[in-house]
Amino acid sequence: MRLLLVNANTSRNITEHLAAEARLSLPAGWQLNTATGAFGAAVIQSRRDCAVAEHACIEAVEARMADCDAVVVGVSLDTGLWALRQTLAVPVVGLLEASLLTACLVGGRYGLVVMGRQTVPLYRELVVRHGQAARLAGIEAIAAGAPEVYAAPEQFESTLADAANRLVAGGAESVILVGAVVAGMHRRLQPRVAVPLLDGMACAVTQACGLAGLALPKPGAGSYRLS
Amino acid sequence: MRLLLVNANTSRNITEHLAAEARLSLPAGWQLNTATGAFGAAVIQSRRDCAVAEHACIEAVEARMADCDAVVVGVSLDTGLWALRQTLAVPVVGLLEASLLTACLVGGRYGLVVMGRQTVPLYRELVVRHGQAARLAGIEAIAAGAPEVYAAPEQFESTLADAANRLVAGGAESVILVGAVVAGMHRRLQPRVAVPLLDGMACAVTQACGLAGLALPKPGAGSYRLS
Amino acid sequence: MRLLLVNANTSRNITEHLAAEARLSLPAGWQLNTATGAFGAAVIQSRRDCAVAEHACIEAVEARMADCDAVVVGVSLDTGLWALRQTLAVPVVGLLEASLLTACLVGGRYGLVVMGRQTVPLYRELVVRHGQAARLAGIEAIAAGAPEVYAAPEQFESTLADAANRLVAGGAESVILVGAVVAGMHRRLQPRVAVPLLDGMACAVTQACGLAGLALPKPGAGSYRLS
Amino acid sequence: MRLLLVNANTSRNITEHLAAEARLSLPAGWQLNTATGAFGAAVIQSRRDCAVAEHACIEAVEARMADCDAVVVGVSLDTGLWALRQTLAVPVVGLLEASLLTACLVGGRYGLVVMGRQTVPLYRELVVRHGQAARLAGIEAIAAGAPEVYAAPEQFESTLADAANRLVAGGAESVILVGAVVAGMHRRLQPRVAVPLLDGMACAVTQACGLAGLALPKPGAGSYRLS
Amino acid sequence: MRLLLVNANTSRNITEHLAAEARLSLPAGWQLNTATGAFGAAVIQSRRDCAVAEHACIEAVEARMADCDAVVVGVSLDTGLWALRQTLAVPVVGLLEASLLTACLVGGRYGLVVMGRQTVPLYRELVVRHGQAARLAGIEAIAAGAPEVYAAPEQFESTLADAANRLVAGGAESVILVGAVVAGMHRRLQPRVAVPLLDGMACAVTQACGLAGLALPKPGAGSYRLS
Amino acid sequence: MRLLLVNANTSRNITEHLAAEARLSLPAGWQLNTATGAFGAAVIQSRRDCAVAEHACIEAVEARMADCDAVVVGVSLDTGLWALRQTLAVPVVGLLEASLLTACLVGGRYGLVVMGRQTVPLYRELVVRHGQAARLAGIEAIAAGAPEVYAAPEQFESTLADAANRLVAGGAESVILVGAVVAGMHRRLQPRVAVPLLDGMACAVTQACGLAGLALPKPGAGSYRLS
Known part of the structure; x- marks a missing residue:
C-alpha cells in the first residue's frame, strides 16, 4: 500500500521534514511517496497563499494519482482537501x-x-x-x-x-x-x-491508512462523486 | 468610480451576460470593467472546478487591480473571495x-x-x-x-x-x-x-458600490491585512 | 427618492445630529426627511424604554409613510424595525x-x-x-x-x-x-x-438606499405581508 | 398571594376566558387579578400588533403593580415580557x-x-x-x-x-x-x-407562582435592574 | 402528595442535609420521602462515579416508585434523570x-x-x-x-x-x-x-411539585414511553 | 497488542457475532479479547437499559483492564464510553x-x-x-x-x-x-x-488501534484524569 504525502507549498526541505515525520507513523505494509507544489508560496501563511496552493496541491497530486492508495495533504490549513476528495478514488486526509x-x-x-x-x-x-x-x-x-x-x-x-x-x-x-x-x-x-x-502528521497518517483499510466505495452521488 | 466584475470561469460569453446584468444595477457615477479567468472550467460545477477557478480568479483580478474601486466576484460560489479581500485595498463582494x-x-x-x-x-x-x-x-x-x-x-x-x-x-x-x-x-x-x-448580481453590485462609498481603511491587523 | 430617518426617542436635538450624519452618506438623487418619537424616553437605555419607543417609532413613521421610499430606524437597538418592515411597502433598515x-x-x-x-x-x-x-x-x-x-x-x-x-x-x-x-x-x-x-448611520443609509434600488416587491406571503 | 394576569390585547371576553383557565392552575393561597390592554389589536396576529400591544401591556401592568406578587403575560407571543421583567420587582412569566x-x-x-x-x-x-x-x-x-x-x-x-x-x-x-x-x-x-x-396558561401560572415561592431578590446589576 | 428525594451517592448524612433543604421549599399538601444509593461513591466527583451512581439511583427509586407522586434526583449532575423519566409514570426532575x-x-x-x-x-x-x-x-x-x-x-x-x-x-x-x-x-x-x-434543591422541588400539578399523561410514544 | 471488545448487554451470542466482525478489521499484530456485561438487558433498547448497561460495561472492562492496549465499546449507544475513558490508561472508542x-x-x-x-x-x-x-x-x-x-x-x-x-x-x-x-x-x-x-464495528476497531499507535499519555489534568 502506498501513501502519497503532498506538501502544498514549494519548499522541498519541508517536504523532506514532513516525510520523515510521516514515516514514524506509517503502519506496517505501507510505503511513503511525496509530492511538492510546483508554484505558490514557500510557506503558506495568508488567505492568498492558501488559495494558490490549493491549485498547486491538486496538480501535484493528480500527477501521481495512479500510484497511491491514500493521500495526506501535508498542510495544516487542509489546502485543497475538498477538491482532492472529489477527484480521487482513494482516501484523502488533511492535517488539521x-x-x-x-x-x-x-x-x-x-x-x-x-x-x-x-x-x-x-x-x-x-x-x-x-x-x-x-x-x-x-x-x-x-x-x-x-x-x-x-x-x-x-x-x-x-x-x-x-x-x-x-x-x-x-x-x-x-x-x-x-x-x-x-x-x-x-x-x-x-x-x-x-x-x-x-x-x-501522526494523526493524518494514521487516519488515512485506517480509512484505506475500510475500503469504502467512491460515492456515486452527491458532491464528492467524480463530475 | 470603476467596478471590476470578474468571471472566474473561462467563458467570455458568460462574462458578457454577467456584465449586462451588472450594468442594470450600477449606481450613477460608476463604470464597469470585466475580467475573465484564463484557465479552469467553462462553468464551475464541482469542488475541483471551484478550487482551480480560485487561482484563475485571483490572477485575473490582480492583473487589473490598479484601476478599480471595488470588485464583484461574479460566481455564485464566491470563488476566491477571501483571498482577494486580503490582497486588495478595495472592497470585494461575492454573489452569494x-x-x-x-x-x-x-x-x-x-x-x-x-x-x-x-x-x-x-x-x-x-x-x-x-x-x-x-x-x-x-x-x-x-x-x-x-x-x-x-x-x-x-x-x-x-x-x-x-x-x-x-x-x-x-x-x-x-x-x-x-x-x-x-x-x-x-x-x-x-x-x-x-x-x-x-x-x-444585483445584490453584489449594490453592496460593492455601497461599501466603496463607506471608504473604510485597509485593515492593518488580522487575517485581511496585506501580508 | 426620499429617505425617512426616524429617531425613536423624543430628543429632537438627537434627531438633528443623526440627520446631519445621515446626509453625509446619502447617495445622489436622495433627499432626507426626519421623524421623532412623540412619547417615551429622551435616550433609550433600558428594556422598558425600548418597548415603549417601539410604539412611538411606529406611529412616527406611519404618519409619514406616504412620502418616503426607504426608512432608516435611527436607533442602535433597531427599535420597531420588525413591525415597520411588516407594515410598510418600502425598505426599512436598522442601525445595528x-x-x-x-x-x-x-x-x-x-x-x-x-x-x-x-x-x-x-x-x-x-x-x-x-x-x-x-x-x-x-x-x-x-x-x-x-x-x-x-x-x-x-x-x-x-x-x-x-x-x-x-x-x-x-x-x-x-x-x-x-x-x-x-x-x-x-x-x-x-x-x-x-x-x-x-x-x-453610514451603514444604514447605504443599505436602505441600496435596497430601495433593488425595487423588490412587497411580500404576499409570510410574516411580513400586510395583515 | 396575588397573581396578576394581563391580557395584552383589548378583548375583555378573552381576558375572562384566560382568567377562567388560570384559576384552574392557581395554587392554594393565591388569588387572581386581571388587566386588559387599553389600546391595540383585538387579537394579536402580526408583528405590528405585537409591538403596539407591548406598550399597552406595560401600561396595563404598571397601573396594577403595587398589588401583585407575580405576573403572567397572557399572550402566546410573550408580548412585553422582557420590559416588564425589568421594571417589576416580582416574577413575570410569559405563556410561550x-x-x-x-x-x-x-x-x-x-x-x-x-x-x-x-x-x-x-x-x-x-x-x-x-x-x-x-x-x-x-x-x-x-x-x-x-x-x-x-x-x-x-x-x-x-x-x-x-x-x-x-x-x-x-x-x-x-x-x-x-x-x-x-x-x-x-x-x-x-x-x-x-x-x-x-x-x-397552566404552565405559566405554575411557573409564576413557583418562582414567587423562591423569593429571589431583584437584580442590582445587569439588564434587568431598575434603571 | 408525596415527593421522593433520591440521593444517588451513598452518604446518608448528605441525604439528611438535602432533605432538610428540600422541606424548606415543599408546597403545602406535600410530604417528603427519601432514598439513598446502595452502592457507588460517597460523593460523586468523576465520570465513573456518575455512571455507577446512575444505576444505584435507578434501583433506589424503583424500590419506592409505588408510593410517590414526583421525584427529585438530588445530585447536581442529574444522575439517572433520563432513565428514571422513562421508567416512571410521575415527574422526575434533576437539580441542575x-x-x-x-x-x-x-x-x-x-x-x-x-x-x-x-x-x-x-x-x-x-x-x-x-x-x-x-x-x-x-x-x-x-x-x-x-x-x-x-x-x-x-x-x-x-x-x-x-x-x-x-x-x-x-x-x-x-x-x-x-x-x-x-x-x-x-x-x-x-x-x-x-x-x-x-x-x-429549591428549584427542583418547586419544579417537580409544579409539574405534578399539571397532571400530564405518561407518553405512549417516543423515547420516554415505558418500553 | 491486545484489543478488548466489550459487549455491554448480556447476550454472549451477540458478543461472538461482534467479535467475528471485529476480527475482520483488526490490524496486523493485534489480537482480540472479549468481555460481556454480567447484568442488564439482553439487547439495549431504552434509556433505562442503557443506564444499567453502563455500570455492567464498566465492571466487565475493569475486570480485564490489566491485559489490554485498547478498548472498543461494542454498543451503538456508546454505553459507558466516557466513564471508561476516564478510568483506563488505554484508548477507549465507541461504535457510534x-x-x-x-x-x-x-x-x-x-x-x-x-x-x-x-x-x-x-x-x-x-x-x-x-x-x-x-x-x-x-x-x-x-x-x-x-x-x-x-x-x-x-x-x-x-x-x-x-x-x-x-x-x-x-x-x-x-x-x-x-x-x-x-x-x-x-x-x-x-x-x-x-x-x-x-x-x-469496522470504524471503531480501526480508530481504537490507530489511536493506540499514537501512544498518547494519560491526561494529568481535566475530567479524564484518574480521580
Missing part, C-alpha cells in the same frame, strides 16, 4: 481535520496552538468548516510565524508550551500543535503539558 | 454573500434555489462559511445543471418557480436564485412567487 | 442590523463597542435575534452611558478606542461603534484602531 | 416561555402547534430569542387564525390534533398548543395525541 | 436541569459556580445535553472539591462569592450555585452578589 | 462515535439508519453529546427493533436500503448503519446505496 477528529476520541474539548496571530481567524474558520466548533475550547497564537519557528524550533519550546498550558487552564483536555513545520515538536513539548499533545 | 446579507434586510429566513442536486452541499457549506446558517430556511435544487439552464433558460422557468414556491411553503420569506448563469431570470420568475426573489 | 451585515462584507468576525455595561445583554440578544452570532467576536462596554457620551464625546475618545483595541486583540477584524448618539465619532477614532470602524 | 421550559422537563424535543401560517416565523424567532431552539422538533400551523378558532373551537379539534400528530411522527416528545385563545383545549385534544399536550 | 430552566425565567444569561476544576467539563457537557447552552454565560470553578466544602462550608463563602461575582462581571444575570452538598448556602452568599443566586 | 468521526473523513454530511422509531431521540442526543450535530444530515428509523433484525437480518435488507436511500436523497454523502446487531450488514447493502455505508 485529522487532528480535530482524533482529539474527539481523546475526550472533551481541545485547544489549538498556532503560529502568527493573523492566522487565528483562518484556523477558527477551518474548524467551523469541518463542523467541529462544538468541541473547540480555544485557539492560542504565538507571535512568531511558521518560518521563524521552523528555522529555530528549540527557541520556541517554552513559548509553545506556555500557549498550550493557557489552553489547559481554559478547559482544553487535549491540545493540537498546529502547523506542518512543527511536525514532531510534540515529543519535546509533551513533558511540559498535562494533557495529550496531538501532532497533525 | 451579497444575496444572503441582502436577504437578511428583507426579513425572516431565506431559501436558495440551485441548479444540479450535487451542488446543494457546496451551497450549504458556503452559507455556513459565511456565518449565515441561522437565517437559512432551506435549499431546493432543480435537476438540471447550470450549463443546461444557461442554454435554454425559458425551458426551466416553471421548474425554478416550483422550487421557489416549495421554499415559500417551508417558511422562506425571500428566495435567492443562485447561479451566475441565471442572473436576470428573477425578473421573469417574480410574478410566479409570492415573496421577493433576489438576484445575486 | 446594517452595521452587522456590512461588517460581514469587511471580512472575518466583528466586535461591538457599546455604552453602559447594562446594555451588553441587549446587544448580545439583538445580534442573536438578527441571526448574526456566528460572526460576533465580542462586545466591549464602556462604563459611561449614552447620555454622558453624547454630552461630551471628546472626553470618551480614549476609552472608546481602548475598548475597540481590546476587541481587535481578541480577534475582531472590524469594530462597530454602537449607539445613535455616537454617530460620526468613528472618523476621529479610526486613526487609533487598526481595523475598520463601522458607523451605524 | 413557560411552555417551552416546562416541556424541557417532560423530556426530549417538543413541537408547537400554531394558528395561521404567517405566525410560524414569529414563533420560531421567539423560541430562538428564549435560547430554546436546541429542543425544538418543529412547528406546525393550521390555516385558520386565532379569531376563527376562538369563535368555534370545536370545529378545529381534528385539525389541531392532526397537526400535533404530525409533530409526534417527526420526533416531538411533547406538544405545546400555542395561543392564548385556545387555553384549555388541550383537555379535549389530549386523548387523540400520544404525547403530553402542554397548555401555556 | 431545574436550576437552568428556572434561571431562564429570571432573565438573560446565567453562570454556574462549581466545585473542583476537573468538574467544569462535566457541567458544560450537561448544559449542552439539556439543550441550554444558548443561555450559559460561563462556568467558574473553585479549586476545592465538594467533600471539602461540605466539611467546612463557612470557610469557602468568600471564594464562592468571588466566583459568582466574576460571572456577574462577565455578563451573568443570575448565578447557580451548583452542588448538592452546598444546598442552602445561597442564603448566606446572596448578600454578597448583585444578581439572584439559585439553589438547585 | 467512531462512525461519526470516520464519516467526517468521507466528506460532507452523513445520515444514520437506526432500528426502532423510539430510538431516534437517543441517537440524536448522542450525536449532540459528541459535538457532531453540524455534520448530521438526518436520522431514518425502520419500525423493527434490533432484536427482530438480529433474528432475521435478510428480511430487513430492503427496508434498511430504502432508509439509507431516503437519507441520500436528503443530502447525506455517507450513511452509518447503526446498531451492534447489524455489524457486517453493510457488505450486503452497499450495492444498493450510492454513497459509502459505514459499519460501526
Whole structure:
C-alpha cells in the first residue's frame, strides 16, 4: 500500500521534514511517496497563499494519482482537501481535520496552538468548516510565524508550551500543535503539558491508512462523486 | 468610480451576460470593467472546478487591480473571495454573500434555489462559511445543471418557480436564485412567487458600490491585512 | 427618492445630529426627511424604554409613510424595525442590523463597542435575534452611558478606542461603534484602531438606499405581508 | 398571594376566558387579578400588533403593580415580557416561555402547534430569542387564525390534533398548543395525541407562582435592574 | 402528595442535609420521602462515579416508585434523570436541569459556580445535553472539591462569592450555585452578589411539585414511553 | 497488542457475532479479547437499559483492564464510553462515535439508519453529546427493533436500503448503519446505496488501534484524569 504525502507549498526541505515525520507513523505494509507544489508560496501563511496552493496541491497530486492508495495533504490549513476528495478514488486526509477528529476520541474539548496571530481567524474558520466548533475550547497564537519557528524550533519550546498550558487552564483536555513545520515538536513539548499533545502528521497518517483499510466505495452521488 | 466584475470561469460569453446584468444595477457615477479567468472550467460545477477557478480568479483580478474601486466576484460560489479581500485595498463582494446579507434586510429566513442536486452541499457549506446558517430556511435544487439552464433558460422557468414556491411553503420569506448563469431570470420568475426573489448580481453590485462609498481603511491587523 | 430617518426617542436635538450624519452618506438623487418619537424616553437605555419607543417609532413613521421610499430606524437597538418592515411597502433598515451585515462584507468576525455595561445583554440578544452570532467576536462596554457620551464625546475618545483595541486583540477584524448618539465619532477614532470602524448611520443609509434600488416587491406571503 | 394576569390585547371576553383557565392552575393561597390592554389589536396576529400591544401591556401592568406578587403575560407571543421583567420587582412569566421550559422537563424535543401560517416565523424567532431552539422538533400551523378558532373551537379539534400528530411522527416528545385563545383545549385534544399536550396558561401560572415561592431578590446589576 | 428525594451517592448524612433543604421549599399538601444509593461513591466527583451512581439511583427509586407522586434526583449532575423519566409514570426532575430552566425565567444569561476544576467539563457537557447552552454565560470553578466544602462550608463563602461575582462581571444575570452538598448556602452568599443566586434543591422541588400539578399523561410514544 | 471488545448487554451470542466482525478489521499484530456485561438487558433498547448497561460495561472492562492496549465499546449507544475513558490508561472508542468521526473523513454530511422509531431521540442526543450535530444530515428509523433484525437480518435488507436511500436523497454523502446487531450488514447493502455505508464495528476497531499507535499519555489534568 502506498501513501502519497503532498506538501502544498514549494519548499522541498519541508517536504523532506514532513516525510520523515510521516514515516514514524506509517503502519506496517505501507510505503511513503511525496509530492511538492510546483508554484505558490514557500510557506503558506495568508488567505492568498492558501488559495494558490490549493491549485498547486491538486496538480501535484493528480500527477501521481495512479500510484497511491491514500493521500495526506501535508498542510495544516487542509489546502485543497475538498477538491482532492472529489477527484480521487482513494482516501484523502488533511492535517488539521485529522487532528480535530482524533482529539474527539481523546475526550472533551481541545485547544489549538498556532503560529502568527493573523492566522487565528483562518484556523477558527477551518474548524467551523469541518463542523467541529462544538468541541473547540480555544485557539492560542504565538507571535512568531511558521518560518521563524521552523528555522529555530528549540527557541520556541517554552513559548509553545506556555500557549498550550493557557489552553489547559481554559478547559482544553487535549491540545493540537498546529502547523506542518512543527511536525514532531510534540515529543519535546509533551513533558511540559498535562494533557495529550496531538501532532497533525501522526494523526493524518494514521487516519488515512485506517480509512484505506475500510475500503469504502467512491460515492456515486452527491458532491464528492467524480463530475 | 470603476467596478471590476470578474468571471472566474473561462467563458467570455458568460462574462458578457454577467456584465449586462451588472450594468442594470450600477449606481450613477460608476463604470464597469470585466475580467475573465484564463484557465479552469467553462462553468464551475464541482469542488475541483471551484478550487482551480480560485487561482484563475485571483490572477485575473490582480492583473487589473490598479484601476478599480471595488470588485464583484461574479460566481455564485464566491470563488476566491477571501483571498482577494486580503490582497486588495478595495472592497470585494461575492454573489452569494451579497444575496444572503441582502436577504437578511428583507426579513425572516431565506431559501436558495440551485441548479444540479450535487451542488446543494457546496451551497450549504458556503452559507455556513459565511456565518449565515441561522437565517437559512432551506435549499431546493432543480435537476438540471447550470450549463443546461444557461442554454435554454425559458425551458426551466416553471421548474425554478416550483422550487421557489416549495421554499415559500417551508417558511422562506425571500428566495435567492443562485447561479451566475441565471442572473436576470428573477425578473421573469417574480410574478410566479409570492415573496421577493433576489438576484445575486444585483445584490453584489449594490453592496460593492455601497461599501466603496463607506471608504473604510485597509485593515492593518488580522487575517485581511496585506501580508 | 426620499429617505425617512426616524429617531425613536423624543430628543429632537438627537434627531438633528443623526440627520446631519445621515446626509453625509446619502447617495445622489436622495433627499432626507426626519421623524421623532412623540412619547417615551429622551435616550433609550433600558428594556422598558425600548418597548415603549417601539410604539412611538411606529406611529412616527406611519404618519409619514406616504412620502418616503426607504426608512432608516435611527436607533442602535433597531427599535420597531420588525413591525415597520411588516407594515410598510418600502425598505426599512436598522442601525445595528446594517452595521452587522456590512461588517460581514469587511471580512472575518466583528466586535461591538457599546455604552453602559447594562446594555451588553441587549446587544448580545439583538445580534442573536438578527441571526448574526456566528460572526460576533465580542462586545466591549464602556462604563459611561449614552447620555454622558453624547454630552461630551471628546472626553470618551480614549476609552472608546481602548475598548475597540481590546476587541481587535481578541480577534475582531472590524469594530462597530454602537449607539445613535455616537454617530460620526468613528472618523476621529479610526486613526487609533487598526481595523475598520463601522458607523451605524453610514451603514444604514447605504443599505436602505441600496435596497430601495433593488425595487423588490412587497411580500404576499409570510410574516411580513400586510395583515 | 396575588397573581396578576394581563391580557395584552383589548378583548375583555378573552381576558375572562384566560382568567377562567388560570384559576384552574392557581395554587392554594393565591388569588387572581386581571388587566386588559387599553389600546391595540383585538387579537394579536402580526408583528405590528405585537409591538403596539407591548406598550399597552406595560401600561396595563404598571397601573396594577403595587398589588401583585407575580405576573403572567397572557399572550402566546410573550408580548412585553422582557420590559416588564425589568421594571417589576416580582416574577413575570410569559405563556410561550413557560411552555417551552416546562416541556424541557417532560423530556426530549417538543413541537408547537400554531394558528395561521404567517405566525410560524414569529414563533420560531421567539423560541430562538428564549435560547430554546436546541429542543425544538418543529412547528406546525393550521390555516385558520386565532379569531376563527376562538369563535368555534370545536370545529378545529381534528385539525389541531392532526397537526400535533404530525409533530409526534417527526420526533416531538411533547406538544405545546400555542395561543392564548385556545387555553384549555388541550383537555379535549389530549386523548387523540400520544404525547403530553402542554397548555401555556397552566404552565405559566405554575411557573409564576413557583418562582414567587423562591423569593429571589431583584437584580442590582445587569439588564434587568431598575434603571 | 408525596415527593421522593433520591440521593444517588451513598452518604446518608448528605441525604439528611438535602432533605432538610428540600422541606424548606415543599408546597403545602406535600410530604417528603427519601432514598439513598446502595452502592457507588460517597460523593460523586468523576465520570465513573456518575455512571455507577446512575444505576444505584435507578434501583433506589424503583424500590419506592409505588408510593410517590414526583421525584427529585438530588445530585447536581442529574444522575439517572433520563432513565428514571422513562421508567416512571410521575415527574422526575434533576437539580441542575431545574436550576437552568428556572434561571431562564429570571432573565438573560446565567453562570454556574462549581466545585473542583476537573468538574467544569462535566457541567458544560450537561448544559449542552439539556439543550441550554444558548443561555450559559460561563462556568467558574473553585479549586476545592465538594467533600471539602461540605466539611467546612463557612470557610469557602468568600471564594464562592468571588466566583459568582466574576460571572456577574462577565455578563451573568443570575448565578447557580451548583452542588448538592452546598444546598442552602445561597442564603448566606446572596448578600454578597448583585444578581439572584439559585439553589438547585429549591428549584427542583418547586419544579417537580409544579409539574405534578399539571397532571400530564405518561407518553405512549417516543423515547420516554415505558418500553 | 491486545484489543478488548466489550459487549455491554448480556447476550454472549451477540458478543461472538461482534467479535467475528471485529476480527475482520483488526490490524496486523493485534489480537482480540472479549468481555460481556454480567447484568442488564439482553439487547439495549431504552434509556433505562442503557443506564444499567453502563455500570455492567464498566465492571466487565475493569475486570480485564490489566491485559489490554485498547478498548472498543461494542454498543451503538456508546454505553459507558466516557466513564471508561476516564478510568483506563488505554484508548477507549465507541461504535457510534467512531462512525461519526470516520464519516467526517468521507466528506460532507452523513445520515444514520437506526432500528426502532423510539430510538431516534437517543441517537440524536448522542450525536449532540459528541459535538457532531453540524455534520448530521438526518436520522431514518425502520419500525423493527434490533432484536427482530438480529433474528432475521435478510428480511430487513430492503427496508434498511430504502432508509439509507431516503437519507441520500436528503443530502447525506455517507450513511452509518447503526446498531451492534447489524455489524457486517453493510457488505450486503452497499450495492444498493450510492454513497459509502459505514459499519460501526469496522470504524471503531480501526480508530481504537490507530489511536493506540499514537501512544498518547494519560491526561494529568481535566475530567479524564484518574480521580
